[in-house]
Amino acid sequence: MKASNPIETRLWDEPGPITHVHAFYYWERSTPEAVFMRQPYGKHWHSVTWQQAGDQARRIATALQALGAEKSSLVGILSKNCYHWIIADLAIAMTGAVSVPFYANLAPHDLRTVLEKSEVTHLFVGKLDAGYWEKVRAVVPGHIRLIHFPPYPGHSQVSDGESWDDLLQKYPPLKKAHQPALEDLWTILYTSGTTGIPKGVMLPYRCPFRFMEHERRYNAFGIFEIPAYRLISYLPLNHIAERIAIEVAALYRGGHISFVESVDTFAQNIQQTQPTFFFGVPRIWQRLQQGVLERLGGAERYERLSRLPLLGAFLKGYIRRKLGLAKVQVALTGGAITPDPIKDWFHRLGIPLREVYAMTENCAGCTVMPRRQNKPGTVGKPLQEVRLKIDPETNEILMWADWVMDGYYKDPEKTAEVIRDGWLHTGDTGELDQEGFLRITGRLKDTFKTAKGLFVAPEPLETPFAQLPYVEQVCLVGLALPQPILLATLSELGHKTPRPQVEAAFLKLLQTVNDPLPSYQRIARIVLLSDTWSIDNSLLTPTFKVRRHQIHQRYSPFYETWLASPQTIIWHLPQENPILV
Secondary structure, three states: OOOOOHHHHHHHOOOOOOOHHHHHHHHHHHOOOOEEEEEEEOOEEEEEEHHHHHHHHHHHHHHHHHOOOOOOOEEEEEOOOOHHHHHHHHHHHHOOOEEEEEOOOOOHHHHHHHHHHHOOOEEEEOOOEOOHHHHHHHHOOOOOEEEEOOOOOOEOOOOOOEEHHHHHHHOOOOOOOOOOOOOOEEEEEEOOOOOOOOOEEEEEOHHHHHHHHHHHHHOOOOHHHOOOOEEEEOOOOOOHHHHHHHHHHHHHHOOEEEEOOOOOOHHHHHHHHOOOEEEEOHHHHHHHHHHHHHHOOOHHHHHHHHHOOOHHHHHHHHHHHHHOOOOOOEEEEOOOOOOHHHHHHHHHHOOOEEEEEOOHHHOOOOEEOOOOOOOOOOOOEEOOOOEEEEOOOOOEEEEEOOOOOOEEOOOHHHHHHHEEOOEEEEEEEEEEOOOOOEEEEEEHHHOEEOOOOOEEOHHHHHHHHHOOOOEEEEEEEOOOOOOOEEEEEEOHHHHHOOHHHHHHHHHHHHHHHHOOOOHHHOOOEEEEEOOOOOOOOOOEOOOOOEOHHHHHHHHHHHHHHHHHOOOOEEEEOOOOOEEEO
16 A cells, blocks of 8 residues: 555554544644645635644534534535535534535526435535525525525625624534544435436445545555645535545545636636646536637647647647646546547647546446556546446446445435446446446437337437537437437537538538448437527536436427428527528
8 A cells, every 4th residue: 555655654554444534633633734725715815724624623513513413414515616615524524414515506496306305404505606595595495504604705695594604703613523434424415417306325434435445555546646636626526526536535645625716717726726636527628628729729720839849848838837737647537428539639738638437326436547548439447346247138337346325315216226236237338348448338318219219329429529619518319200310509619600610510520420320320410509508497417417308308399390401400599490501
C-alpha cells in the first residue's frame, strides 16, 4: 500500500477501519492549521482550515441534536457546491444521522417527490440559484426543520428556518462525535430519474471505505500517487462521482478543495485553482474543446498551429494553463460515453483523458481505462476486485464488488429487480473483448421496437451526432415507426450558423452512420428543434440526461408528418407546424 507522505501513512495505521469520517478527525487533529477548503467570493477567496471546519461541524451537530436529529435520522441537503455543504455533511455524520442530498436544480414537482420519498426530518437549504428557493419553497413539507446557510451573493436569499450563523453562536462543539461502523448507513443518494421516478440508493460507510481501500492497494485511478491532491468542486456533490472523488477522496488524502462561485466564474476559478485531479462529464470536455477552437479561429487553424515546431508546444502549454489544467495528473471522464475524437484531442493537448464507467449503485467503482492505454470504443477494464459478466440472453452487464449498495430505500421490489444472486444488474448492455475491455452498447430500457418488431438501440446511433459542434442534445425515437427519427436541439453555435452549413454537416454524417446499417435501423429523418430541453420542463434530468419517455410523449404527434415529408432535414419551431426546407 502506498501513501504520499508520512503523515498520511500514519492515518492508515490508526486502529480499526478508517472511514472517511475517521479520516476527517485525523486531519483535524494532525494538521489543524492546514487549509482544507477555499470558497470564492468575487476576487476574494475565503479559506477554511481543518480545525475551523471541525469546529463548525461540531457546533452544527450539537444544534441538529437540539433540533431533534438522532442516530439514523434522515437529514437532507439542498444546495449547490460550497464549503458549507461539506461541513453540513460532516455535522450530519457526527450525530450518527444519514445525509440525503438533493440536486439543487430539481423542478418543484420533482423536489416534492424526493422529499416525500426520502422522509427527511431536517433540511439544510444553502447556495441556490437566484429565485430558485422562491419557486420551490411551497413544495417543502411543513414538518421538515429547516437550517439555512449564510447568504451567497447573487443567489437566493433564504431566511426560512434556523440560521447557520445563529446556531454557531448558540451551541457549543459536540463533545462526543459519532464513530461510524462500516455497516452504518452513510447516505441515501437519489438517482436522477432518467428512466422514471428517482430511487434512493442506500450506501453504508463500507462502500466508500472498501472502494478507497482498493484504490490505495492498486492505484487504478492514481488518487494516492498524486503528491498534492488539489481539487475543484463544480459537479453536483450529491452525484456519486463528485461525492467520492472530491469529498471522500479529499478526506482520505488530506486534500485541498476549492469551489466554483458560478457558471460565469468557472474559467477564472479553475485557473486560480490549477487542480491536480479533474473529473468531467462529456458535456464539460466538449465545451472546453469548443471554447478553445472558437478562440483560435476553428479546428483547422488550431491543427495547423499545433503542428508547428516550438510554437505548437508553446501553444498547447498556454491552452492548458488557460483551461486551468496545466497541473492535472489524473483526468477522468464519465457519466456518459465521451466520443473518442474528443479524448484524442485532449490527449494530443497533453491531457490524457481516461474513461470511467460506474453508477450510483456501485459507489462509482466499476471500470477505468488503464493508465497509458486507450482502447477506442471501450470504457476500460474492470477494477481488480470487480467481477463482470454479460447476460447471454439480454447482453446486460452484471457486476459484483464489495462496495455495491445495500438496496433502494423502502423499495424492496426494485432492489430485488436489480440485485439478483449477488449480482448488480446495471441496466446497460455491453460486451467484453478478449483483452478484458468493456464496450457499452446501450441501455436495456432505451431499446425500442420498430413497426416490424425489430429492435433498435439508440445510443450508438446518437453518439456520432452528439459530437457535432452544432448540437446541444440528441434523442433517437422510433417506437412502432418503420424507421427511426433523430431529434436534435441546437447549441449556441448551431443557432448562429447559417442553416445550409448546419444541414450539410448533418447530411454528411448521416450517410456515414446509415451506410453500414440494415434498413430498419437507418435514420429516416433528422429533425432540428429550436425547442429547449430543460430540467424545468422535465425533458432533462438534473444531470442533463434526456428523459426519453417524456421526449416521445412531446413529439410523437409529429412523427407521421415528419416521415411523410420528402425532405431528410426538417426544422421544427416551437408552437408552430413543422417547417420543411
